[in-house]
Amino acid sequence: MLLYIRYLLLTVLSKAERVFEAAERLRGVQIECSPATELISKYNYKNVLIYCDPPYMAETRSGGTQYKKEMSDEDHEILLNQLLKHPGPVLLSGYHSDLYDSMLCDWDYIELKAYAQSLEKKTKVIWANYSLKDKIDENKYSQMSFV
Structure with a gap:
């Protein structure tokens, strides 16, 4: 004992x-729990970097519902419009989709080979409103594809 x-x-x-x-x-560190669109509006400054990893669009997932709070296509469009207007640097994670690819066509992005929860091999995308090639040494990250 x-x-x-x-x-x-x-x-x-x-x-x-x-x-x-x-x-x-x-x-x-300040941690805030608020809707993303409220935080983006609140911190809409040139010196604020936003890393946004929203729930992925349903059409890009194979596992069905995975989030407590799903986002509609309209929610994604609202979020993207707000990120497009942000004056500072933005990084956004997701998967290729018609909506993201069309709205973020002027942004730089890298592709990462990843496995989804279903163990299906997927290509994750990180978009940026600035050049990623200048910031990342491609030789260090061979699993990345620079586009």
């Missing part, structure tokens, strides 16, 4: 240490 209590105590202390480490890393 004493060994078990010692084990529990060490486990709790170990987890507590990780919590303190995480708290230290997050010092000065």
Whole structure:
């Protein structure tokens, strides 16, 4: 019994240490839980980088419903219009779709080979409203295709 209590105590202390480490890393970080469109409007400044990883469009997924809050095609279009107007740098994750490809046709993008939840091989896309080729060393990331 004493060994078990010692084990529990060490486990709790170990987890507590990780919590303190995480708290230290997050010092000065502001976390907000709001709809993306509200946050984009609130932080619509040239010096704000937005990384947006919205729920993927239903047409690009093979697994059906995967999110608590699904986005309609109209929601995606509203989000994209807002990101297109953002004066600062934007990175956006997703999969190729007619909507994204047409609205983001002037943006740079890279393709990443990935596996979906269904273990199906997919090509994930990261779009940017600035040149990615200048920022990423292609030799370091051989799984990426620069387009």
